[in-house]
Amino acid sequence: MPTSQASPAKVLLGLLAAGPSHGHALKQRYDTHFPETRPPAYAQVHATLQDLVRDGLAAQDAAAGGGPERAGYRITPRGRAQLQAWLHEIVRPAPFVADQILTKAVVAVLAGSADAAAAYLDAQHTAHVTRIEHLEAxxxxxGATRATVLSADYALHHLAADLEWMNELAGRLDALVMELKTR
Structure with missing residues (x-):
């Protein structure tokens, strides 16, 4: 099962599939349609567009352009084929979603104490709650777009599950400490 992620290149190909566009407009549409993702910088958008051109997945479109600073781009047939292949890939369900949190808690116990792990879990809990508040707002x-609401809902469900799991970990911390000390 492929593990392809939504790279900026794939997203830009998808935006170009809707029609030729300038890099600046693509950046704005990216930010509008994917508001809760890490937005690419303008320089990254332009560099990615050049990579897509180099790889034959996009072409500069003179009709959409207005000089070098306003170069237009369009998707090529090869780019459309690659986009369709990517759209049909299944995203691997992440079996180890809380891996980093658990790893840090175990390392905190190994390097210090249960108190260090508990302090880390409290701080992580606070960070999750702060993120939840931001997403709910x-x-x-x-004027929140449907994309914003759906993106926030997705993240909220995951954060709520993380919080539930962290609460279980905190409740089992003493047992974890005992197990780690006996190994």
Whole structure:
């Protein structure tokens, strides 16, 4: 099962599939349609577009252009084929979602104490709650787009599951400490 992620290149190909566009407009559409993702910088968008051209997945479109600083781009048939292949890939369900949190808790126990692990879990819990508050505000803001609401809902479900799991880990921390000390 492929593990392909939504790279900026794939997203830009998808945006170009809707029609030729300038890099600046593509960046704005990216930010609008994917508001809760890490936005690419303008320089990254332009560098990625050049990579897509180099790889034959996009071409500069003179009709959409307005000089070098306003170069237009369009998807090529090869780019459309690669986009369709990517769209049909199944995203691997992440079996180790909380791996980093558990790893840090175990290392905190091994390097210090249960108190260090508990302090880390408390800090991580606070960070999750802060992120949840931000997402709830974003999804209920006046004018929130459907993409914003759906993106926030997805993240909120995952954060809620993380919080539930962290609470279970905190409740089992003493047993974890005992097990680690006996190994």
């Amino acid at each position: 974003a999804r209920s803001a006046p």
